[in-house]
Amino acid sequence: MGPRGRERRAGAIPNTNDSSSLSKCSLAARGYVRDPFASLLVSGAPRRAPLIHRGYYVRARAVRHCVRSFLEHVPAEGGSPLRQILSLGAGSDSLYFRLKAAGRLAQAAVWEVDFPEVAERKAAKIRSELELAAVAGPPLSAADLGSGPSAALHFASKDYRLLGSDLRDLEALGRSLEASGLDVGAPTLLLAEAVLSYLDVGSAAALVAWAAGSFTDAVFILYEQMGPHDPFGQVMLRHFERLSSPLHGLARFPDVAAQRRRFLDAGWGACSVVDMNEFYRGFIPAQERERMEALEPFDEFEEWHLKCSHYFILAASRAGGLAQTLLLPSREAFSRVEPAPPAGVLFARVLGELDGRPLKRFGHASALLGPNVILSTGGFGEQEGRHTRVSKCHVLFKHPGSRWNASLVGAAGTQWDGRLFHTMTPFSGSRALVLGGRLSPVTPALGMYWLCWPSPEGSGADLPKGTIAEVGPEAEFPSPRWRHSAAKVFCQRQEYLFVYGGRNGKDPVLGDWHFLHMDTMTWVSLPVEGPDPDARHSHSACSWKGGALIAGGLNVSEEPLGSVHFLKSVSNGFCWEKLEVQPPITPRYSHTAHLFDGKLLLVGGVWIHSSSVPGVTVIDLATRLSFEYHIDTTSVPWPLMLHNHTSILLQEEQQLLLLGGGGNCFSFGTHFNLHPVTLDITLLRSRQ
Structure with missing residues (x-):
């Protein structure tokens, strides 16, 4: 890297520190963590989104766990060497002040290293803020430390050293640490919190090897990104590239196994790694998780789990079992359920011959109305040049042949309210019934609507305008909710709409069900026998043999479910x-x-029990055998995120049409799938 490249790089990395520090301030201000010092070390206090709060919360808990475990497992006994914490790329983090105020630095000291300009800015804050200065204690001079003047030392006290040094210059770093009193023979925790990926691969490798070779009794704690190849990982990489701070090394070390080998090959004796989904469930007590989850309204579970699957916490030790001890969970997070090897590949292709407006939204609903009209409503997406809850309907109309036309239009009648996570169930007469949904994470969308969009008459006719009509108050849904399911079922030759599960502003998950009699449009009670399924939301429902198949979903603990339940139609009602x-x-x-073709297809979604990306799971309902099919997206020119999407089965074409999808990807920005995509499922019919 040339001088100008180094200069640009050094300028971009402090900017990531500023953003991170402000997020940590917001985290503390909203009660996720106790940190009275965060706001004293940076200027400004913006309020971050709940999703970012959750991401920084689990990061803070992971680092806190490792640091506290180190201090507890390396006791401060008389005559033992001083315990040391060396924070590499510390930025404006308040770790030292929190430990000191909590009384956890008995016979221990903290060293922090960052770029000289970052270190000097932090030192100035410490000198100017009375509360910080009081915690740090009287400053020491180089003479007090028994060394000569050092340009790298920006602040020193009895148990704290703040150094300005470039982590790429290990020779200078070593000299500065030695001059500031660091003892390479003492028990030392080296902390690199989102640091190595900002260094070029060679510099990061040299730093890991230098740490292994320089300290005789050390543990290295690393919090970092991973998973660059899947859609969320690609959005993450592009975000940092736009900030002129690209992530390095992820291609060489894309998962926890590669990260473990990275440290073992560099000379570390033992290494343990867990992703943040596993840390959250295995290391944080249930009571604390419940407290955190209740702090703010939240309804972005997909991006929360995906963010956690793309970050990890690692502990590597020089010898002994300290690395395993630090990352030994207090309880089993969850059993890994790895998918079977793919039985085949389904090829994804952008819908060809498409005229008109693309559908860029997620959290919407879609329905096939007649043979040639696909209607999508609601969701969050692009409308009139901005991101918003979408109030216009999206209509796909197939002309004779293979050409599709797409329109973003309003409809006559009742104004559409732009709800998210509702259901839209098609019925005869080119009609669909809309039920449930939300307007905000705490506000349900009320009212039920009939949407009608007839097909045009004749090959050259224009698409008729649709209508929206609110169902009368006598049929008002008695229990508002969103992220629920709806499926048509039959009992004694009567047709009903079966509504199951979901959540609302009061209950994080619902396990009840309701039946709407379609002839009279009244809610009725029908007998249902058998053991109830676990309460869930964000699951799927399909009509089958007069009943309904319920699959997957999130339970009350925000953990994905793998069960499949059949609401079976029996003589006097139904049976689970x-x-x-x-x-x-x-x-x-x-x-x-x-x-x-007698099979239940589960398309896309989010899971945390495996590091792979969900494709299409096929369950043969006759044999109850399951098969996994990989989705090949090489012909799709953007990251295809298959969650918060909808899909339409095109029986004659033997295709699945995938519409929309995406989400607010942590702090990396909002992602929308750009155009409809088809999956050829002919292969699934041929399997015996």
Whole structure:
């Protein structure tokens, strides 16, 4: 890297520190963590989104856990060497002040290293803020430390050293640490919190090897990104590239296994790694998780789990079992349920011959009305040049042949309210019934609507305008909710709409169900026998044999479910039956589902029990055997995120049409799938 490249790089990295520090301030201000010092070390106090709060919360808990465990497992005994914490790329973090105020630095000291300009800015804050200065204690001079003047030392006290040094110059770093009193023979925790990925691969490798070779009794704690190849990972990489701070090394070390090998190959004796989904469930007590989850309204589970699957915490030790001890969970996070090897590949292709407006939204609903009209409503997406809850309907109309036309239009009648996470169930007469949804994470969308969009008459006719009509108050849904499911079922030859599960502003998850009699449009009670399924939301429902198949979803603990239940139609009502599927399917949610050739297809979604990306799970309903199919997206020119999407089964074409999808990807920005995509599922019909 040339001088100008180094200069640009050094300028971009402090900017990531500023953003991170402000997020940590917002985290403390909203009660996620106790940190009275965060706001004293940076200027400004913006309020971050709940999703970013959750991401920084689990990061803070992971670092806190490792640091406290180190101090507890390396006791401060008389005559033992001083325990040391060396924070590499510390930025404006308040770790030292929190430890000191909590009385956790008995016979211990903290060293912090960052770029000289970052270190000097932090030193100035410490000198000017009375509360920080009081915690740090009287400053020491180089003479007090028994060394000569050092340009790298920006602040020193009895148990704190703040150095300005470039982590790429290890020779200068070593000299500065030695001059400031660091003892390479003492028990030392080296902390690199989102640091190595900002260094070029060679510099990061040299730093890991230098740490292994320089300290005789050390543990290295690393919090970092991973998973660059899947859609969320690609959005993450592009975000940092736009900030002129690209992430390095992820291609060489894309997962926890590669990160473990990275440290073992560099000379560390032992290494443990967990992703943040596993840390959250295995290391944070349930009571504390419940406290955190209740702090703010939240409804972005997909991006929360995906963010956690793309970050990890690592502990590597020089010798002994300290690395395993630091990352030994207090309870099992969850059992890994890895999908079976793919039985085949389904190829994704952008819908060809498409005229008109693309559908860029997520959290919407879609329905096939007649043979040639696909209607999508609601969701969050692009409308009139801005991101908003979408109030216009999106209509796909197939002309004779293969050409599709797309329109973003309003409809006559009642104004559409732009709800998210509702259901839209098609009925005869080119009609669909809309039910449930939300306007905000705490505000349900009220009212039920009939949407009608007839097909045009004749090959050259224009698409008729649709209508929206609110269902009368006598049919008002008695229990507002969103992220629920709706499916048509039959009992004694009467048609009903079966509504199951979901959540609302008061209950994080619902396990009840309701029946709407379609002839009279009244809600009725029908007998249902058998053991109830776990309460869930963000699951799928398909009509089958007069009943409904319920698959996946999130439970009350925000953990994906892998169960499949059949609401079976019996003589006097219905009966719940759990389907035993072999091999067991990987738990998932935010997927779509279809019945095709006697098989239940589960399309996309999010899971945390595996590091792979969900494709299409196929369950043969006759044999109860499951098969996994990989989705090949090489022909799709953007990251295809298959969650918060909808899909339509095109029986004659033997295709699945995937519409919309995406989400607010942590702090990396909002992602929308750009155009409809088709999956050829002919292969699934041929399997015996």
